[in-house]
Amino acid sequence: MLLLAGSEPWATPAAAQPLSLLHTKGPALLDAQNRPVVLRGINVGGWLLQESYILRTDSLNSQGRIQQAMLRTMPEADVEDFYRRYRAGFITKADIDFIARQGLNCVRLPLHYDLFLTGAQRRARTRALQNPRHVDAYVQSLSTWYDQNQLFTDAQNLDGFRLIDDVLRWCAANRLYVVLDLHAAPGGQGADRNISDCLVPLDLWKRRDAKGRLLYQDLTVRLWQQISRRYRTDARVALYDFLNEPNGLSTANGLAGDNSELSELYSRLIDVVRAQNDQHVVLLEGNGYGNEYTNLTPDKLRTPHKGNLMYNAHRYWCPNDTTASDANSLQINLIHNLVTFRERWQVPVWVGETGENSNEWFAAAVQALNQQNIGWCHWTLKRVDGRTSLLNVPRYGSLLTPAGRMALLRNSEFRNCTVNTDVVAALTRPTAAPAAFVPHVVPGTIQAADYDLGRLGQAYSDTYATRTDFRNHTPHNAGDAYRNDGVDIEPMPDSTATILAVSHMEAGEWLSYTVTVPQTTACAVQLRARNPTAAAAQLLVRVDGQVLAGQVTVPGGGWQTLPVGNVQLAAGTHTMQLYVEQPGAVVSWLQFVPLAGPR
Structure with a gap:
């Protein structure tokens, strides 16, 4: 199912259309027949990268710290086995079928780069997780594997590619596009560990190997090269989201403070994708959790490939008033700035994440964005004891006990989740008249x-x-x-x-x-x-x-x-x-x- 510009996401399509490779023309996102497409969908957060608040393990803060806590009482092989089982059940085709039934048309897939490591390579990262003194050794190992072309190459056996293929197959069966999102990049794209699961904050921008290279950037380029090589003609993929929510690129953190590091890396990533004749639309995210675009506008990127670019905003805890604006025209999380940026630079824009608020905020945001033909992707599909997600996972106890882990695996299966009908209604029927929440019969x-x-x-x-x-x-x-x-x-x-x-x-x-x-x-x-x-x-x-x-x-x-x-x-x-x-x-x-x- 395609959602054409101006249509509502809950509208019944006249006929399901096959997915086609998307492209841009000016501020429009188009399909192969040059029909405008507005992507409205759901993030499947907490699956391939655990964020602590999604699992109600806030004291542990990040996936790495969850793993550290487990490793204090469990053998590494048992931790790996838990994660295999968790990944096999947290999102399945049943979840994707549910998303399609809500009338949406895309899924954003947040990925951790460690899913593209072999078992031996991941064990080296685990040692660095357990003891910071092993970080340098891990970096040296990465450097060696990089030089020997031993990273991200075994597409048939690496978890990351296998999981992407599963999601693409499930989504295509429902006429849903997929956005590939590198949510946790090599080295960590920001200072927020919960998002990037980094060993050391901002190492993507700072860490050099023994040869003086910004190794994690080279790894990120290599990873996207391999992703592009596998999916370059795959019409099921709507967008490549190179880096989720870069943050902390400031002078206070020893960086330039003008996004120049981010601009340089984006230019390299665009070049490596286009070198393989891959014309997928590339989604860029600004500094400051995806919203600030100084030195990231098309004229500032040091690449000859200016086509098929799309710009992103992440909208949380901000006004939905379309007259509210930010004095910085390159800060685009406010709707007025988002629209103005689209028209000024003649590029399509998209809200890759939004949510974590009340139903009234959701409905107002969706209504305003729909009126502007700006697509959006709600964060997130499911969470433990969740009020803001579409699906609620029952509480399970402690992730650090065998009983708690078994309960989480069981409770997070689609069949054991409950639907938050109020959230679904706010997102898919923001202008609908009130209706009974449950049947009330009198007497x-x-x-x-x-x-x-x-x-x-x-x-x-x-x-x-x-x-x-x-x-x-x-x-x-x-x-x-x-x-x-x-x-x-x-x-x-x-x-x-x-x-x-x-x-x-x-x-x-x-x-x-x-x-x-x-x-x-x-x-x-x-x-x-x-x-x-x-x-x-x-x-x-x-x-x-x-x-x-x-x-x-x-x-x-x-x-x-x-x-x-x-x-x-x-x-x-x-x-x-x-x-x-x-x-x-x-x-x-x-x-x-x-x-x-x-x-």
């Missing part, structure tokens, strides 16, 4: 946390529903449970059970519920709530806009079931609203209890 009980699926101001109102300042770490869902809107939901005890309740309710906030009444009925309405504050809280319950029996007062104290009023409802669909007049209440449920006769 019956409506859980407060099961308010309607939809946008801020339509399905619910909350005073802090998106994060638009990267410096502000206040969670949009203060309870960090169940759903990904601004509504604050948290588990708490009630009698003998733990329930999900809506808390931190401020004056003026409200929740809306679509309810179905099979036949005309009269009900008494009651509400389960508590109030941990001293002042009385005040709530209103409205049905089809009409207030039931005035205010409901929730006095300070523990859980209590309070009468709201009586209502007669005709058969059909109705809207109920829970409105906060005075804050303080924590609400568990509302209940419609049938009365003996009409009232």
